[in-house]
Amino acid sequence: MKGISKDFAGKSALRDVDITFRKGTVHAIVGENGAGKSTLMNILSGALEPTSGKITIDEQEVIFHGPQDASRMGIGMVYQHFMLVPTLRVWQNAVMGNEPRRAGGLIDKAAAIRKIQETCQVYGIQLNPEQMVGTMTVGEQQRIELLKVMMRDASYIILDEPTAVLTPQETQQLCANIKALKAIGKTIIFISHKLEEVMDIADEITVLRLGEKITTISAQEASADALVRMMVGRQVDLTGYPAAVEPGDVVLQVDHLCTRRTEFSSGLQDISFQLHAGEVLGIAGVDGNGQTELIDAILGMQRISGGAIYKNGEDLTRLSAAGIRRRGLSLIPPDRQKQGLVLSNSILMNTVLGCEKDSRFCKKGLLRMAKLRRHTQDLLQEYDVRMPSVNAGAGELSGGNQQKVILAREFGIRSGDLILAVNPTRGLDVGAIEFVYRRIEEQKRAGKAVLLVSTELSEILRLSDRIAVFFKGRCMGILPRQEATTEQIGSYMMGIGKEETASCQ
Numbered sequence: 001m002k003g004i005s006k007d008f009a010g011k012s013a014l015r016d017v018d019i020t021f022r023k024g025t026v027h028a029i030v031g032e033n034g035a036g037k038s039t040l041m042n043i044l045s046g047a048l049e050p051t052s053g054k055i056t057i058d059e060q061e062v063i064f065h066g067p068q069d070a071s072r073m074g075i076g077m078v079y080q081h082f083m084l085v086p087t088l089r090v091w092q093n094a095v096m097g098n099e100p101r102r103a104g105g106l107i108d109k110a111a112a113i114r115k116i117q118e119t120c121q122v123y124g125i126q127l128n129p130e131q132m133v134g135t136m137t138v139g140e141q142q143r144i145e146l147l148k149v150m151m152r153d154a155s156y157i158i159l160d161e162p163t164a165v166l167t168p169q170e171t172q173q174l175c176a177n178i179k180a181l182k183a184i185g186k187t188i189i190f191i192s193h194k195l196e197e198v199m200d201i202a203d204e205i206t207v208l209r210l211g212e213k214i215t216t217i218s219a220q221e222a223s224a225d226a227l228v229r230m231m232v233g234r235q236v237d238l239t240g241y242p243a244a245v246e247p248g249d250v251v252l253q254v255d256h257l258c259t260r261r262t263e264f265s266s267g268l269q270d271i272s273f274q275l276h277a278g279e280v281l282g283i284a285g286v287d288g289n290g291q292t293e294l295i296d297a298i299l300g301m302q303r304i305s306g307g308a309i310y311k312n313g314e315d316l317t318r319l320s321a322a323g324i325r326r327r328g329l330s331l332i333p334p335d336r337q338k339q340g341l342v343l344s345n346s347i348l349m350n351t352v353l354g355c356e357k358d359s360r361f362c363k364k365g366l367l368r369m370a371k372l373r374r375h376t377q378d379l380l381q382e383y384d385v386r387m388p389s390v391n392a393g394a395g396e397l398s399g400g401n402q403q404k405v406i407l408a409r410e411f412g413i414r415s416g417d418l419i420l421a422v423n424p425t426r427g428l429d430v431g432a433i434e435f436v437y438r439r440i441e442e443q444k445r446a447g448k449a450v451l452l453v454s455t456e457l458s459e460i461l462r463l464s465d466r467i468a469v470f471f472k473g474r475c476m477g478i479l480p481r482q483e484a485t486t487e488q489i490g491s492y493m494m495g496i497g498k499e500e501t502a503s504c505q
Contacts, residue, residue, distance in 0.1 A: 026190055029190070041077060049064070198227070205219055253275075258271075267290070284454070287455050330415065380404075457489060461484065
């Protein structure tokens, strides 16, 4: 890629970027959210056309007018935000656009499933071809995206934050797969914010900042501290222990909570815990072991089959989802684009989403736009949202800035005394992660109760005062942070250890 520049509405997203990818290597690209990584890869995959610059493959210039042109040249991309149809099954999503057909043009389902099973076996991917995608966890959906590219036998594979939703074990398996692909001559372009992964898997690393290339160095020359300084221009430290705050009264109490087992879920089985004001309770576990059911049950979005949920002593069990939210719950959802924002709406309206009837901005059923605009601009400035204007679409923002809009709304406008934070730093760079950590701890110091669900064990250990570990819908144990070790938590995550409670039918 030579002299690649890209402008959007007169604003420069990339400026004169040069990168060479060598065959049979892993080339990592790192940078803050908004640095231009995804824009650059969208150009290489044919989803965008550059404003200027050129792409050559084996010294021959190529011009892509769409992803199919890039695909024909052997380039495949796994996107950070999934390109799946939730109402179709796994096998239908996996072969979409490349369907095997029988005589007469009908799709050959048996051949499609056979190809999927063969690919899954080769790359160690576990999926049920008949499962509806909309019923699957985020981690399982990521595996479908990986499967799609592997099935097309691409020579150049772009992975955009591929481990953002994977467990440590799944990440190890993916890294093993990448090394195997490299060994047979595949070229892997690896975008990640996890610098330890980058240095482990990459041969070369390119750093982007504010749309410009800072440097390309070999992985042997790199260190995490040096990469962070090049990415954000300062030192960032994400290690340490949770902020010391004296816990207050019980805000959330979950008593013997059960949800029904289904074909795709083991359900919650007799879950009990208390969460205090000024405390962070972390829920650790491999994705898909009951964390989603717990959050949905608390929010009133999943029917419970036994037990009860209390907030400040009030039984939430029979309330509607809207009624529960009105009782002071703030939510950082697991998927900011599908569950946290309306991407086609303005940043302004997303900042007040769900809070339109707040008396600060609403009078006699009408929004007071001037007051709302003033308040929103000040709030977004406080949360360091980098945007063209409050009238720009939320879809125009980088992932990190989208997450900051959600934080501004949930912490700055809704401001509940109970915060449900689900994978709050998924897909964020180190600078944005530090920002999210700081804001969560500010809420904790202000006496808020925080229920943190995260597949990042380092995040759980950094922020949590106590850690509950889930396995197949059961709580295997609740550990004080001072006593928690990675080994013990890992054992509980695999179902090894004493259960906190008995199971419930």
